[in-house]
Amino acid sequence: MKKKRIVIALGHEALGTTLPEQKKATKLTAKAIGDYIKDDCQVVLSHSNGPQVGMIHTAMAEFARIYPEYTATPMSVCSAMSQGYIGYDLQNAIRTELLNRGIYKPVSTVLTQVTVDPYDEAFYHPTKIIGRVMTEEEAEVEEKKGNHTVKQGDGYRRIVAAPKPMDIVEIDAIRALSDADQVVIACGGGGIPVLEQDNNLKGASAVIEKDLAAGKLAELLDADQLIILTSVEHVCLNYGTANEQPLDEMTVEEAKQYMDEGQFEEGTMLPKIQAAID
Incomplete structure (x- = not known):
């Protein structure tokens, strides 16, 4: 078997x-x-x-x-x-x-x-944060090397493509x-x-x-x-709001619909739903 x-x-x-x-x-x-x-x-x-x-x-x-x-x-x-x-x-x-x-x-x-x-679109719009918090001067050095940085709070972080x-x-x-x-x-x-x-x-x-x-x-x-x-215990609709609704299950069609509605946060729950659909 x-x-x-x-x-x-x-x-x-x-x-x-x-x-x-x-x-x-x-x-x-x-x-x-x-x-x-x-x-x-x-x-x-x-x-x-x-x-x-x-x-x-x-x-x-x-x-x-x-x-x-x-x-x-x-x-x-x-x-x-x-x-x-x-x-x-x-x-x-x-x-x-x-x-x-x-x-x-x-x-x-x-x-x-x-x-x-x-030619993945991600290479033109890097979003993945890595590494420690940098000063503005350190971020400028990274930019001169051809790396991308983003301001986060009082400092800067390096970002790469995903x-x-x-x-x-x-x-x-x-x-x-x-x-x-x-x-x-x-x-x-x-x-x-x-x-x-x-x-x-x-x-x-x-x-x-x-x-x-x-x-x-x-x-x-x-x-x-x-x-x-x-x-996280559940996938939720309207996450973080007063109308938050936990889900125990959903069909592929429902998952696609919720994705189109922007229900899942990019970089956290969204890739999990995408992986499950694929």
Whole structure:
């Protein structure tokens, strides 16, 4: 009998922010994942890297500022770093949880690249905030480097593009591991955004929305179910107003209608709904 294949997208709440928080959070997350595996499901995990990739980018930028002989680290490399250290904690936490339950199953993290369209509208209108708060002078330096910044409160933040995922480069490897009944961690932080140039892959200065990447992962794996974990109890209409209406379920047609009405906030609930529809 064919096992049910599920793709689970973990939000930043499931990972914490600091390293100690992440260690603790991944242990709790592993218990929930263990329940699905106990029920004989093939599990493929993706995860957020929101605070982590920003911290890595900030740390590397500060290093380059102090030591000018070192160049700044591209966003694509920062994304790769975040996949490595989050995957390390996640796979070890899940492995330990499974062994404690008497389940002997390999857990693997796949460094995942996701292709994006170089002409995606997002590259012309970057919106994704990353990194620390900067002074006006620091923001001017970033602008001179060709980076984009936006004023936020009393300071400035760097913003990058958030293009839609087109294809997953390592999808065959992910599928092979899942078919072999391994637990797979892939598309961390939405995947490393890359542009195809002839036979080469070039990192893009962008961050892919992790929920849309999880949806693409579920689509390409022909998954039976996509689960997006979040700390919010319900999807709501008229969110944050006196007329707020929680929803337990909705049809695809209703979801599209609510999207057209602007019911879901961009960057938070909207990509989750888009991923579920796709």
